Amino acid sequence: MLGASMAGMLAARVAAEHYREVVVVERDARSEQPAQRRGVPQGCHGHVLQAGGVAVLDELFPGILGDMVAEGAPVWGDGDLGRVILEYAGHRFLPSGHLLNPVTSCLPSRPFLDWHVMQRLSARPNVTILSGHDVIGLTASRDRRRVTGVTIARRDATEAFVLGADLVIDATGRGSRAPVFLEELGYDRPTEDELVISLAYTSQWLRIPSGAIAQHMVATFPKTSDPSTVALLNHENDTWLMTVGVMAGKEPAADFADMLRIARRRIPRHILEVLELAEPVGKTNHYRTPSSRWRRYDGMVRRPEGFVVTGDAVCSFNPIYGQGMTVAAMDAMALRRCLRVGDGDLPRRFFRESAKTIGVAWRNAISADLALPDVAGERTLGIRINNRFSEWVLTAVETDLVVTSQFFRVLGMLDSPARLMRPSILARVIRANRARTQQVREPEMSPSG
Known part of the structure; x- marks a missing residue:
């Protein structure tokens, strides 16, 4: 397993059901407590684990949701619409009432969630976390029809070594070098579907008095007249994170004062009154996503056995729609279904199976982005x-x-x-x-x- 991203950890958990030993190769060092990871630069920004992701997480790691809630993570499972303020494409959701069939969403911060998943994964007897290592390349059989392992090196050393494997799973994120590795083995790179969105977002942790805001989530998404998004999330132990994003090359917020300037045109007045008195905690963080991109491994004519790619390494969506972690969870379940049949012809079967879920999420995100006149692209x-x-x-x-x-x-x-x-x-x-x-x-x- 290459990368301890959310996609990597969930895929490793599934692989542990089918292989004698699973080794997770990760660049970052292990942390004894929840902390921001250098390899997850978007981790200090707003994240939501959607209901589908919650269901998968609790199935792969039974009881993890209860543990996180016990340690302070908010959960929304009663369907009370009074606890959320949502606006999509200029449409404000019902402000009150209860959903007829409530869904369960969890709102831990990304470092808190990653740490809990890592703790559960590393506790499995046949899983080893190899921290502080870089991936150099793939190894293959003489005829190059099968990947046989991976060449890795410690980050603090120059000497590399080979780690043999029956299956290599790349979950190294958007910067995955899998296309390069495949080309080095004599295969074509996957084609790419891409939409330039020029998203820039800014986040700030806040100290807000307990009970000052009744909702646990406030989120307004881009609309035709304003390609900005504002999200306010109540995370573990009554901490709050505010994220403000702009698209299509618009000028991002530079600091908290700038964030408030954008928020004033998007969120309700009673929320703004609290935010204007909130105390910023720590530094303001910035992140940019140039495009949504789907590497079409499912469309490759030739591919080696023993090598699959998952998570953002395959498809990275516009993150404001909160689909990434949940799609990664669905990818893990697709891998599980494929491995239960066996590992013969696994790459072809897995890429086609995972493309079904990715395709739905991709169409939803791309359609929403192309509804904005400032985003350039073909409106089919x-x-x-x-x-x-x-x-x-x-x-x-x-x-x-x-x-x-x-x-x-x-x-x-x-x-x-x-x-x-x-x-x-x-x-x-x-x-x-x-x-x-x-x-x-x-x-x-x-x-x-």
């Missing part, structure tokens, strides 16, 4: 249809609890987006949009005074 007929339908659904989410309940299950990656097209849901979407059209027409038809 499929994307235009998807965005028009999304607009209808989000209009219904403003007023209809049934549609909202189903939308949360799709958002949490528990259900397919196709569930929003069921006749019972479509009828409610149509009714809500007719009511909205009527409300818009009535003022226009009123006689002027």
Whole structure:
């Protein structure tokens, strides 16, 4: 296993069910407590583990959710809409009521979550964490049809050595060198689907008096008139993290004062009043994502046996939609399904299986980004249809609890987006949009005074 990213740790946990020994090669040193890792530069920014990811995490590591909650991590499982403020594409979700089929989302900070997963993973008797090592390249059989291991070196030494393996899994993130390694073995690089989004975001930890904000999450996402996003997350032990992002090359927030300037046009006044009195803790952190990118390993004609790639090393989405960790969890379950059949022809089967989940998340993220006029890209007929339908659904989410309940299950990656097209849901979407059209027409038809 290359990389102890979230994708890497979950894939290693699955591999441990099928292989005698699993070695996780990781650049960063182990920490005795939750801490920001250099190899996870986005870790000091806002993260949400969606309901689908929570379900996978608790299945692979039974009881981990309860442990994190016991140590102070907030969890939202009662469906009380009064505990969240969400706005998608300019549509504000219902401010009150309870979801008819509540989903469970967990809001630990990324360092807190990573540390707990690492503790559980390293406790398994057939898993070894090899910290402080760099990956140099792959080794292969003489005919290069199978990857046989990996060449690695300690970060504080120049001498390299080979670690043999029946299966090598690359989970080294967006900067993965897998395409280069494959080319060195005589294979083509995977083709890439890419959309330039020029996202820049800024985050700041805050000290906020307990009880000052009733919600545990406030998030407003880009809309056509304003490609910014503002998120305020209540993390473990009543700590708060604020993240502000801008897209399409807009000027990012330089400091907390700048963050507040952007937030003033996006979030409710009562939240702003608390933020303006909040105490910043530590430094302001910055991060940039130039594009969403999907390396199409599933489309390769030739690929070696014994080597698969997962997580951001395959596909990195616009992070503001919070899909990354949950898609990584779904990738791990795809790997589990494939390994239960055996490891014959594993790369082809795994890449095709994981592409099903990645494809759904990719279309959702790309469609949302291309709904913004400032993002350059081809608006295909499929994307235009998807965005028009999304607009209808989000209009219904403003007023209809049934549609909202189903939308949360799709958002949490528990259900397919196709569930929003069921006749019972479509009828409610149509009714809500007719009511909205009527409300818009009535003022226009009123006689002027």
